[in-house]
């Protein structure tokens with residue numbers, strides 16, 4: 001059997017690796033962007049000089065041959081589902097028995113006047129990184145449009161080279177559709193403290209090109225004209241559905257897939273950023289464009305491709321990022337606003353740069369989610385507490401188990417317990433069992 005995978009990102013490559021572990025099937029991975037898989041999440045670190053591009057490639061070039069994974073650097077132009085062939089740019093075509101679409105995301109461009117000017121860029125691909133590098137030369141000011149994870153990374157990248165940045169954010173506070181008010185305000189402060197010209201409640205209206213076709217300024221919804229030679233478009237991403245054209249593959253926001261990650265055409269599957277689940281789990285999104293999604297879907301799909309149909313279950317949500325110098329981790333469900341039945345226990349360090357938030361059910365006491373800023377908790381411990389429906393008080397008494405090595409990570413359990421006691425009138429005490437022994441006890445090992 002020949003399995004063809006389009007896309008050599010985390011989703012496509014994880015699938016290929018797991019199919020090889022399970023079978024002797026012929027595997028071909030086709031991707032137009034780069035010859036080898038690289039970590040897209042490390043894009044900013046290449047620009048900032050923390051890493052060389054080669055360091056973002058987790059496998060040595062010989063790995064692919066050794067594991068009999070054929071790599072082809074080419075753009076797929078079209079899929080002929082009747083003939084089971086993919087058509088490549090340049091005229092070549094390839095037959096498949098099973099096809100996996102792992103084509104990732106594209107940056108959203110909303111049809112702004114002037115968006116085709118030179119110096120207007122998204123930030124998703126290796127080619128985008130190269131263009132940003134090119135446009136950085138002699139840059140006097142960059143404008144970044146869109147307050148999400150990629151936008152703040154792009155702002156930080158320019159800031160690291162002392163290039164002045166204006167950051168346009170449509171909302172009244174950074175990423176406040178995802179972050180509760182206090183955390184969102186913390187990030188606003190961090191952005192401003194780094195000298196970035198943050199403009200909240202401000203939208204891009206128009207991009208103004210100069211006589212040479214390169215952007216010379218933007219006009220904002222406030223009517224202001226901001227001179228700049230670069231505009232970063234980071235107003236979210238959407239699944240890359242180009243290859244649906246001319247096929248009967250049903251699409252919504254993404255390629256629509258059932259629980260086996262199969263599209264409407266039998267034998268054609270979609271995973272990672274480009275896939276949309278027909279039936280997402282409660283509290284979860286149908287398109288989850290994050291690294292871990294591709295990583296989790298790959299091994300599940302490999303089982304199905306190798307003859308053991310296996311449904312994909314979304315599991316407990318996890319995400320992490322860095323907002324300038326503040327790390328963020330989230331586990332489970334943490335609504336932006338606490339509900340009457342689902343209060344939040346929230347504590348913030350007096351320095352305003354660290355916080356812990358735990359969402360739990362008032363009636364049952366079950367913890368639902370964690371939101372951590374500037375503090376790290378162990379994923380396996382938090383996930384276990386959420387999945388086991390552990391009572392908030394039991395979590396608080398045993399918080400030490402979630403902490404990393406206290407030698408390196410200061411702990412704030414006493415402060416959190418004190419906040420809980422103040423909020424609820426309880427008199428809870430912290431258990432002093434700590435470290436690995438405590439964690440093993442919690443996990444029942």
Ligand SMILES: Cc1cc2nc3c(=O)[nH]c(=O)nc-3n(C[C@H](O)[C@H](O)[C@H](O)COP(=O)(O)OP(=O)(O)OC[C@H]3O[C@@H](n4cnc5c(N)ncnc54)[C@H](O)[C@@H]3O)c2cc1C
Nearest residue numbers: 007009010011031032033075076103104272273289290291
């Ligand atoms: C700057 C940046 C920072 C990020 N940071 C984080 C983070 O901190 N945490 C996190 O969880 N997620 C992060 N993400 C998101 C994460 O990188 C993606 O969710 C993940 O890479 C998606 O993997 P994928 O395999 O689905 O697709 P991709 O990695 O996008 O791979 C798809 C590949 O398919 C290729 N392709 C598409 N169409 C064709 C075609 N027709 N022919 C040939 N090849 C084709 C593309 O060129 C691409 O190489 C970040 C993304 C970006 C851009």
